[in-house]
Amino acid sequence: MTGTDVTQVEHLQALVREKVWKQLREVARPDSRFHWDFSSFICDFEGSDRCADRVAALRAWRDSELVFVTPDNSTEAVRRIALEHGKPFLMTTYGIRRGFIHIDSSRVPAAERAYAATLDGADVHGRPVTLNDVAAMPRVELLVTGGSAVTLDGLRLGKGHGYFDLEWALLSEIGAVDERSEIVDVVHDCQVVDAVVQPAPHDVRVDWVVTPTRTLRVEGPGHPLGRVLWELVEGTEFEAIPPVVELAARQGRQLQGTGHVIL
Amino acid sequence: MYEHLVVPPRLPCVRDLAGRTLYSHVAGQIQEMVLAGPLGEETVLPPEVELAARLGTSRGTVRRAIGDLEREGLVWRRAGSGTFVNPAARLRRVVWNRLKEVALPDARFHYDFNEFIPDFLGSDRCVEAIGLLPEYRAATTIFIAPDNSLEALRRRALDDGKRLLVWTYGLRRGVLRIDGHEVSTEDRRLAATLDGMERFGHLLDYAELSSIGAIDLVVTGAAAVSREGVHFGKGHGYFDLEWGLLAELGVVGQLTPVVAVVHDCQVVDESVPHAPSDATVDVIVTPSAVLRCGPLPKPTGLIWDRVPRHLARDTPYFTEMWGERTRGRGAA
Numbered sequence A: 001m002t003g004t005d006v007t008q009v010e011h012l013q014a015l016v017r018e019k020v021w022k023q024l025r026e027v028a029r030p031d032s033r034f035h036w037d038f039s040s041f042i043c044d045f046e047g048s049d050r051c052a053d054r055v056a057a058l059r060a061w062r063d064s065e066l067v068f069v070t071p072d073n074s075t076e077a078v079r080r081i082a083l084e085h086g087k088p089f090l091m092t093t094y095g096i097r098r099g100f101i102h103i104d105s106s107r108v109p110a111a112e113r114a115y116a117a118t119l120d121g122a123d124v125h126g127r128p129v130t131l132n133d134v135a136a137m138p139r140v141e142l143l144v145t146g147g148s149a150v151t152l153d154g155l156r157l158g159k160g161h162g163y164f165d166l167e168w169a170l171l172s173e174i175g176a177v178d179e180r181s182e183i184v185d186v187v188h189d190c191q192v193v194d195a196v197v198q199p200a201p202h203d204v205r206v207d208w209v210v211t212p213t214r215t216l217r218v219e220g221p222g223h224p225l226g227r228v229l230w231e232l233v234e235g236t237e238f239e240a241i242p243p244v245v246e247l248a249a250r251q252g253r254q255l256q257g258t259g260h261v262i263l
Numbered sequence B: 001m002y003e004h005l006v007v008p009p010r011l012p013c014v015r016d017l018a019g020r021t022l023y024s025h026v027a028g029q030i031q032e033m034v035l036a037g038p039l040g041e042e043t044v045l046p047p048e049v050e051l052a053a054r055l056g057t058s059r060g061t062v063r064r065a066i067g068d069l070e071r072e073g074l075v076w077r078r079a080g081s082g083t084f085v086n087p088a089a090r091l092r093r094v095v096w097n098r099l100k101e102v103a104l105p106d107a108r109f110h111y112d113f114n115e116f117i118p119d120f121l122g123s124d125r126c127v128e129a130i131g132l133l134p135e136y137r138a139a140t141t142i143f144i145a146p147d148n149s150l151e152a153l154r155r156r157a158l159d160d161g162k163r164l165l166v167w168t169y170g171l172r173r174g175v176l177r178i179d180g181h182e183v184s185t186e187d188r189r190l191a192a193t194l195d196g197m198e199r200f201g202h203l204l205d206y207a208e209l210s211s212i213g214a215i216d217l218v219v220t221g222a223a224a225v226s227r228e229g230v231h232f233g234k235g236h237g238y239f240d241l242e243w244g245l246l247a248e249l250g251v252v253g254q255l256t257p258v259v260a261v262v263h264d265c266q267v268v269d270e271s272v273p274h275a276p277s278d279a280t281v282d283v284i285v286t287p288s289a290v291l292r293c294g295p296l297p298k299p300t301g302l303i304w305d306r307v308p309r310h311l312a313r314d315t316p317y318f319t320e321m322w323g324e325r326t327r328g329r330g331a332a
Helices: A003-024 A048-056 A059-063 A073-085 A110-116 A119-125 A131-135 A163-173 A242-250 B020-035 B048-055 B059-071 B087-099 B123-132 B134-138 B148-159 B185-191 B194-200 B206-210 B238-249 B309-314 B318-331
Strands: A066-069 A089-092 A100-103 A127-129 A140-145 A149-151 A182-186 A208-210 A215-217 B075-078 B082-085 B141-144 B163-167 B175-179 B217-220 B224-226 B258-261 B283-285 B290-292
Touching: A003 A149, A048 A073, A048 A182, A048 A208, A059 A140, A066 A073, A073 A089, A073 A100, A073 A110, A073 A140, A073 A182, A100 A119, A100 A131, A110 A119, A110 B185, A119 B194, A131 A242, A140 A163, A163 A242, B020 B048, B020 B059, B020 B087, B048 B059, B059 B075, B082 B087, B087 B224, B123 B134, B123 B148, B123 B258, B123 B283, B141 B148, B148 B163, B148 B185, B148 B194, B148 B217, B148 B258, B175 B194, B185 B194, B217 B238, B238 B318, B309 B318
Parallel strands: A066 A089, A066 A140, A140 A182, A182 A208, B141 B163, B141 B217, B217 B258, B258 B283
Antiparallel strands: A089 A100, A100 A127, A208 A215, B075 B082, B163 B175, B283 B290
């Protein structure tokens, strides 16, 4: 795919996103910092606790010793269930800016669980971990993410920054996930799009779409392991992400370094 | 005139990719000079030619570097007069550099202090100290800013059965009323956070806020505060606007005690100038001290010239108040 093609695909994806956001506004819950700015966060919505129950009913949830959950507002209920089930999980800090954290659910007191499930509380109860630490943990067999929209054939659109694709790539590169690891996208029914959307090179397809009313298994070839596309990282703010820096060092790769960052 | 400007040693420049690294390096050097200047004073930078000579670089690079610092609000240029340092921005930068050592990151903004007031090591000791203040003990209704440094205080105030008024972040969606008596013990930890408070609070409309009655105590965090009681926020003027609006409504006034909770490193001894629209504080509480200030006069209302247009247009209360004001004018 050429650069122009990628730009076009991203433009078309942006149109889909914006269309869905209009409907989503009716059922969405605002973010504590970004309010209704859906390009800055993946919002929670009415019925997300029912999605969490559905996720917890999946076989992969039961089988996976360690799950990965994105730091989206819509996946807060999933993190709360993991805490209640004593299931340890990995998550990233918002925008991956401070890398991954690990939450040992069995060590979070019952009265703190609802707090630990929020982004504010995850910082207090989570332990920052490096890719090296993650590589030594049990394999992640289930990943739960939110999104802006998803097609019936499992193409997921995030808020447009590519964070989940990068998370998948980072976990793939260090062997923390494998081809059989299942990806679940937790969305509201209004976010499921019955249309064909062309993927960008870094887009990861999901295996399950879970809404408050449905659990859909996506049929298809599944998803290959991810790779960090360094050409998309170089010269962007992604270069400052700690696990990206760590992976570059592991692979003996020189990063350009970002421009001067004051403070 | 520039005696205080110390030229930092010239570090070896690693790369010079399309000038990017070089000019950002020069911007860093100029920033160091600016930060070494006297706090609270509006100093002038040497002319570009002189700076270029002192830093061993070209005038074009210096100009580009200053352009960067201007975009960040640290300096401003006036044609024909030179480059001036913004004293408030300098003060914030100096304090933020100290604060980095003790600050805790935000769940969304990490260490970007332009966007939030961070919690810090030792804020629990501030809560204990506030718990002993007569102003706190006597208070029924407390206005607490949505700053991370006040999370533990919000928790304590809920435990003490106080009624809290907390603005949503950035003023955007109005004020929440959270009543300590209405939140169960196990929910208070969550109710004290920005992420959790909306689940337990009630978002007030304009009529409800107008009739809330007298606020007994106002507590705010700060980027920095002067020993005299001048408050510096993160640079958006939110606290000034909050105070101004509440003063317009008559629910706070000269006698309403205002407490700032900060780390010791955020208190500056220097006397700093302030405008009549700048909200001031009466008491500074740090992990190690309770400092009584002033009293400095408090703003008696909003100075509409300083209210950003978008706030007047689409922010709860400001919109209504602006509407009343312009209608009133039209009638007159």
